Amino acid sequence: MYEFLPVAVRQGLEEARKAALKRKGRLSVHDGDHVHRIRRFWDGGFALDLAASERLRGHVDIYDGPKHLYQCLVVSSVDDGDERVFEFKWLTPVADRPAADFVRPDFTPAGLIES
Template identity: 40%
Template sequence: MEMYMEAMLSKEILAGLEAARRENLRRASRLRLEVEGQSYPVLRKWKSGFAVAAENAPHLRGLVDLFDGGDHLFQCLIVASQEEEGEMQFEFKRATAVATAAALDFERAFDAPVALIAAD
């Protein structure tokens, strides 16, 4: 069915459909990549990498930050792997989750009190 459809539509219409598909992915995703003060919308993400629109992103590599809206999710070491269908795909060499609290230098007891009540 897809091959039949491609034979019937012009290259311009197919290109427009592909651009609309990428725009829809960009709008649906809250993920974004930040590198040296620049922000790039992430079209999709999988376990070992992610994709960014090829026209918006240069061949990035090195240390980047991955955000979901305003939440800083990962600090990643990435390398560009391939360009396919208007998407630049990147693979994680390392993706370290960003901690929301400082690391403890002691063991917290399971039944430790959450807060202390002061009596005046």
């Protein structure tokens, strides 16, 4: 698409696109002590920068900044241009409170007023 542009302009556009992706995304994958920034995320997988990532396999955690969002099981990866695309087998949201063994009512008052 940009073949008619000079090489320097194409490189500048590519660097600007990569810088915008780094600013925009807060999602990251934590694999033990290693942290990788997610470039794209969809229902069946996610993509990381090819140069800054390694092949992941197994159980990983996905964070949005400091907030733990998901746990997932990565099963495969494919190199696609300048991205490494990962697919996962399952994706489980992380609960922010303990599981309840009873039905919670839809309406709960914020506080009770005593007379």
